[in-house]
Amino acid sequence: MTIRAREASKLFNSNKLAALADGDYSYVEKVAREFLNQDVSKIAVCDIYDHTYQRLSQEYRSEYYFKNTIARRRLLGRHSLKTATMLSEFRVGSSKADCVILNGKSTCYEIKSEYDTLNRLEEQLNDYLKLFDEVYVVCSAKNLESVLKAADERVGVLELTRKNYFSEKRAATPRVDPINVDLLVKSLRKEEYIELVRRNTGVIPSVPNSKLVSFCKSALKTVDPEQIATSFIEVLKEKRLNDSNLLNALPSSLINAAISYQFSSLQVEALKSIFGACKESRCISHTSEESSLS
Template structure:
């Protein structure tokens, strides 16, 4: 790889890292972001955009760069699922979305909960498929449907390597999601203990309330083992149904709906996957009116 190509790749990687929870959280808490300023310099985008342009417009331009075919990073896929499925097919009133949801040693990229639970595992142009079989096996221990959303260069390999009940979605060059194969419900592999380990403790307690089971009155050192004993005896299908209800309540995105409406389209997915305190919403919105030239001085 020649030096020019290496530089271009490095600049593009810096651009992709601007769309991170770290940057958004710094903007929200401080009204400025040293991380963003550093990445802006590394990307060299400040050399080709107007210094007077507000950050809101800059993020839109940077995102457009990341969506170009063969340049797409994972965030382009996250944005597509957020806009086309969460906000396009569902709504924040009826569905919630989990990001980087840990299941054993794996993390599901995105999970949408409505009447069902559906994983969206991203395999971008820049990913390989080596871990895919283990990831799928882990996801079916907690959720009922799994979709792989991928690019044209991976589509045949994905179809050949995943079970027939796993859905396959194609993100085309216009950022439209096309179903190649529909996902099927599969609850036979649900594992109550894996599900328990993926929840916060208060969520496990809420599930017990749905079943009318009292919360174990034991020391903290014994609470997990007691919960494991109880969860192992619960009917898996009903447990899955209660999990969806609880997670839609505890991880609802409705409190972020007003913030998301005020953000540029390119940043809405980050609003749903970053921990942003309500008291910081106005500061985040205000920071996006900062001119690019001023943002460079934050470093």
């Protein structure tokens, strides 16, 4: 019995990784047997993930694959975890931005894979353009022309090529309009917009909860918009810091998982142990091979 690429891609879902962390290897073994045709007793967990990811890069590039490629090539390829943070599914008005990378500026990436429709694209981009410094749509060749026609001219367009590199088809135009404070406050968590007010006005709000949002919006509207835009990035980088220890412990196919998924502290330690052991055994094996050749 074999399984298709779409089903195998569930290996990268949060619930499957949580199950693995809790000691349930059943789905990992199923993918090894029925998708990779491997003897589970002769292949390491990290190799199952790597080999599956490699096949999916040719057979089924899901939203997860796009996000992981953004994390690899944009977050880690261009920046450092010491200076940049990536957010996943960041709420903006009635939309959720697939990926947002924060360094000295805020860059939003909206994914439109070949399995997505463009039904809400205009609405989504209208929200993002009010908040982020730059906005991109990342798409496959299948819907490239449709995206170029549908997206606002200020929005950049990146094609994820068949070789799994980004090809910039249109550069993003940096935001020139003032950041939309109402939308910003609506997009932040309570502790984040309170901190934003404190940093920019020196005031710690002491009003009833029923009046807190209104107070914070009014306070922030007295501040220079560019100062707000800069502070917004700084606050989010501090409050939503990526777990560099987990990122460094997991294979490159799971970078997005470390960023996007919420695991318990016990699950985090278990995943670090499972994949850390794989990396260590690879190093030992590699060293042994070098010794035998010398």
